[in-house]
Amino acid sequence: MREEEHFFDDINELFVEAFETGDNTLINSLQFEGDNFVDYDAYSEGGIKQIFLCTDRRTGRRVAMATLKDISNSQKVEAFLREAKINAALQHPNIVPIYEMGIEEEKPWFAMKFIAGKSLADIISETKNLEDHNSNFSLSHRLDIFMKVCDAIAYAHSLGVLHLDIKPDNIRISNYGDVVLCDWGLADIEATSCDEKLLEFCTILEHDLNNQTLDGSVKGTPGYMAPEQTSLVKIRKGRHTDIFSLGTLLYSLLTLDKPFKGFDIQDIIDTTAKCDFIKPSKLQTDLPDSLEAVCLKAMQLKPEDRYQTVEDLQKDIDAYRNGFATYAENASFLKLLKLMVYRHKLRSGLVMSLLSLMIILALVFVHNLDLSKQFVEKENEKLLLEQDLYLQRGKDSAPLFFERAEESLKVFDFQTGLRFCKEALERDNQMKPAWELKAKFNFAMEDYQECLDSLAKAGVSKGRLINLAKIALLAEATDSRQEVRLDLLRRLHSFKDMTTFSLLLHNIIYSDISLDERLEFCQYVIGLRNKRTAQDAFNFNYDPQTQSLDISNNPWIKIALCLRNFPAKKINASYTSINHGNNFMSHHLEYLDISNTQIVELKSLKCKNLKSLNISGNIIHNLDPLEQYPLISLDISYTPIKYLNFVPKIPTLKQITIKKKQFSRAQLKWLRPDIELIEK
Amino acid sequence: MKNTDNTRYTLLQKIKDPKNENSWEEFVEYYSGYIYVIIRNFRVDIEDSEDLMQDVLIKVWKGIRTYDPAAQRSKFRTWLCSVIRNTVFNFLKSKSVRNSKQNVCYNDALEQMDLVNEAEVDKIAEKEWQNYIANLAWKNIKDELSTINRQIFEETLKSDMSNSLIAEKYELAEASVRVYKMRVKKALSKEIVRLNSELSW
The missing domain is CATH 1.10.510.10 (Transferase(Phosphotransferase) domain 1)
Structure with missing residues (x-):
């Protein structure tokens, strides 16, 4: 009979175990491939989170793993991670400790102590x-x-x-x-x-x-x-x-x-x-x-x-x-x-039996009272100290809020900036720079009374901002909103205070302003900002039917920042001297003609819905910034562009206009069959 | 298995090399037992199993040179088991036709086999391999163990006798039984891992 007949049945578990324990040194147990957390068991499930039990292979212990159920909502992801961060900031024996957190395949998770019970x-x-x-x-x-x-x-x-x-x-x-x-x-x-x-x-x-x-x-x-x-x-x-x-x-x-x-x-x-x-x-x-x-x-x-x-x-x-x-x-x-x-059962027992010791009892009582008074006083002292600390901590954080307010000003986010200013002042209302900054926000947001109040709190008693705010406040009573605005911008321009000018301008063009007001406004500001001689004609036409704005053939226009956020679908700015793409920043804009202008790069162009772009006649070399737009038609004739390898990067493109012989035959191979090629 | 070393000159490669004559003997030494176990697993009796094992070995000897793990896209063990399965199946079929009335047990075994599909063969192959290697490992190390260690561990292999009962039987402290068992298990694990990487492809 063969020896296999005497083999033990069902000891294959030993085989499996042999590989689970691996090389039996501890140092090897920390060097492995694959995930740190394994052997997941579902544990509980709530509305937002799901909790698993799993094994941390490095420490060998079971931990509770929380994951987010719905990761499609980025707000929920943020909230989930925020919970983990807050919890992780708390180190206390009666608060569940967070061990680790991370993201796996876009799914955020955090691991915490598993409390068996x-x-x-x-x-x-x-x-x-x-x-x-x-x-x-x-x-x-x-x-x-x-x-x-x-x-x-x-x-x-x-x-x-x-x-x-x-x-x-x-x-x-x-x-x-x-x-x-x-x-x-x-x-x-x-x-x-x-x-x-x-x-x-x-x-x-x-x-x-x-x-x-x-x-x-x-x-x-x-x-x-x-x-x-x-x-x-x-x-x-x-x-x-x-x-x-x-x-x-x-x-x-x-x-x-x-x-x-x-x-x-x-x-x-x-x-x-x-x-x-x-x-x-x-x-x-x-x-x-x-x-x-x-x-x-x-x-x-x-x-x-x-x-x-x-x-x-x-x-x-x-x-x-x-x-x-x-x-x-x-x-x-x-x-x-x-x-x-x-x-004091024993003591009072004695008192009951020995009335003569009543005086002592009274003394004890008084003493106790005294002790408790001392105790109360001590507690009060502690409380006062804590309150001091509390106030102090609040005051200390004021500069932090102020810093954030300053940053908001840089990116023209007035609402947030004003809020941070208020937060800073709530903590430290003696903070003069914060009052001054607040005045700036108030001015930019055309709240002139508030602006004057803030300046007073800042201890500023004279200066251009005070004068302008006073003028504006007076004018508001008699003149229309548009008149006040145009007057203020004119004054700021004549003082060459372009910082305040751009703050106010930004607020106006991003505020609720009727189309007629906006047309008049833009026309005025363009005239104000550019040197126009008496002979120069000013072509400024808006067709509400097609929602198109035409400012072409105005070679004296260099700056037209007031056109940002203009509710036009089409803008024709050809044959102007505009030299920066950020003049047209707008999400309304779909058709833009900036042919024969001074614009030399497209990075500054921020129009996320742009479908058609004409840059003919401009000295532009780099088309990479166009990759982000849903561009359908593009005119690059009379530009120094020699390569068509940008085409695959813009999958929406359907039409390209070029100059005859602008590209070698080899370059034309980049074109997809569905792209129409127009040669001028 | 994760411990398989792919760069090693494996037993399979050695066998495929016609100049290497010892390799076949080595293969027979290690694999005949495994083949035997699988055959027995298909409910073939002891006598027939020995013969069938020889048949399978011959088929492997003939087939091994053309066996290409890359082309088969399966483990050698799976291939081996399908060879065994076919051999056993043909054997049982011939037997059942010949003695259709007298021998019911062949029919039973045949029916049983018919129900076993490829995936299950794979599963059986894997489970039996694990059991086989564990047994082989035990055979290899048991003589090096002290008598008491061997006896204690054998008790556990045979039946799930509790530590306290083993302790009583051998007049030991229960804690000692646990420690002895753990030591043997460690040695056994090492041997299992070694054997598996030696013999696996």
């Missing part, structure tokens, strides 16, 4: 189904969990980060005491106090009262969110929002129930907005009064009635646990005495 929501619902709630989920244990979540939020607030979605589902609890807060998808940044690096994630400025998440649902989780998170209550979101949610969390821990309930989402939102919930003691009769008081104080409708900081909330819980009266319950003297007797 359950969510608090699961534990609460399991406990609710048990008869004896306290047996495995004692009040003390619940308060432990709550305090850890408070720690996490207090820490996040210290960096200016708001969670805005605190609820039992977002708290994971391991079997070994880990309590971590997850899902920072709705988190936001408080610009007044945050770390400078986090400033870029701040959205609270613009979207302050916009309560929608990206996928259109309410931002927050109905049942746990604060009144100001419903669109029905118009209050700024802030730390108080998280404090309210901490109150709802405490509520669910104490009662094992949601504070806000209803028939449908709208109903829940309505009760939330009214802050209408059943008192915890009605659901759980044996609840300590002081804990209920804490819960109710955190869940006040008005932010100013809630705890002002998470630390205050924690102090009250501590007070309850150590047998002191909580601040929230406004305890009577009797209750204070009762609590003290509880705290």
